[in-house]
Amino acid sequence: MKASFFYGPQDIQVEEVDKPVINENELLIKVHIGSICGTDLRIFKFGHFKIDQKRVLGHELAGEVVEVGENINGFSLGDRISVAPNVGCGHCRMCQKGYNQLCSEYEAFGISYDGGFQEYMRIPQTAIERGNVFKVPANLSYVEAALVEPFSCTYNSYKALNTKPGDTVVIIGAGPIGACHVLINKLAGATKIIVADVAASRLTEMKKIGADVTVLSSEEDLNTRVLEETDGAGADVVITACSVPAVQQQALEIAAVHGRVNFFGGMPKGKEFVTLNTNLLHYKELIVLGTTGSSIENYRESLDIVASKKVDLLQLATHSFSLEQINDAFAFAQSGEGMKTYLNIAGE
Ligand SMILES: [Zn+2]
Ligand SMILES: [Zn+2]
Incomplete structure (x- = not known):
């Protein structure tokens, strides 16, 4: 064989x-x-x-x-x-x-x-x-x-985040894993799903499988767009489906008050220490959680x-x-x- x-x-x-x-x-x-x-x-x-x-x-x-x-x-x-x-x-x-x-x-x-x-x-x-x-x-x-x-790995994330009807969900990273996050959050009844990526090629796919809004974050400011899409409230759920430290920082910024954030993608060795604005966590009473596998x-x-x-x-x-x-x-x-x-x- x-x-x-x-x-x-x-x-x-x-x-x-x-x-x-x-x-x-x-x-x-x-x-x-x-x-x-x-x-x-x-x-x-x-x-x-x-x-x-x-x-x-x-x-x-x-x-x-x-x-x-x-x-x-x-x-x-x-x-x-x-x-x-x-x-x-x-x-x-x-x-x-x-x-x-x-x-x-x-x-x-x-x-x-x-x-x-x-x-x-x-x-x-x-x-x-x-x-x-x-x-x-x-x-x-x-x-x-x-x-x-x-x-199943994105399902584990969904169980931890408990996405509900009425939630706006932002998924950063439009790879196959980002796509699975779209599918499960859609099924969970999320009201609006926003997917962001720095590359355009995969964002078209995301629209096809159910994303309501796609943001090419290399050209458009994601923070501004999320505020626009949520009447200034921010996202109820934010999922980082990539391995970029700056995205973890950004996730705390775009989360709404009482938002839930999942650091889904792990960081490569040497990049795992990320400076976070912990006041965002404190004053917005965010829930930030990790899931793996x-x-x-x-x-x-x-x-x-x-x-x-x-x-x-x-x-x-x-x-x-x-x-x-x-x-x-x-x-x-x-x-x-x-x-x-x-x-x-x-x-x-
Ligand atoms: Zn796998
Ligand atoms: Zn064991």
Whole structure:
């Protein structure tokens, strides 16, 4: 079979290797779709502290069960599955609270387990036992199933922010994650959704999927526009869906009194100390919160929402490449063109 291996920054190679061998407590899946996440791009650029050997990247994936370990109950040949990628240890304080994505001893597909950018993938016992493996409802395509993962991270943000009808929501960053924020906040009944980005190419897409207002913030002052759009009140909800320190500062400025702000995008190393005007926080009684990844519960609920067809993730999947073209796919995903770039690994 073919597998792509990450050897170190800027070095991914596609190789012919043996299929993974599973034991009696594991599953083997034929990967159909693996979509490229910002996390994959970051690992490709800078590496990852948990990756110290060659590794198959990819945690947004969907495929079909082709081998079932003899001790496995509940999964059969032909089952279509997707995974919640972060596998918690199962016994720490965070795991016991249901926050497996916050487990300090986590394992993850595409980081500590070989991920989806290969033709066949082994699913370890821990992932099966801890509930990370999901059967994909029949009405969902493999592409939609793979995109449930990024959507679930924005769903986690939405749960924390509790967007309600009447809220004006500002999303800064018009990438695939910004798009997922638009979809979930629209579904939550947000009255007005404003999306800002410094690049024009993706803002047109945002309009198509449901943004009410788009702001090209390299040319137009976002603060002024938000005040105009909200009769001077500011935004009830602000989400920073990018990794720019100045955007975190700006989020506090454009938030309304009693606004809720989610620092969704993490900062690159060396840029994580950001000077904030804490008086904005104080005098406006802002709620500023962080979210990262998603829990198994978030994933479960996201899968149900996507299967209900109340959100359409398919429209985000704009560009596909074969596994052999993985380096072109990464370059394309990095260019900021299109929306979600994915590998059509089974080639259908
Ligand atoms: Zn992801
Ligand atoms: Zn744990």
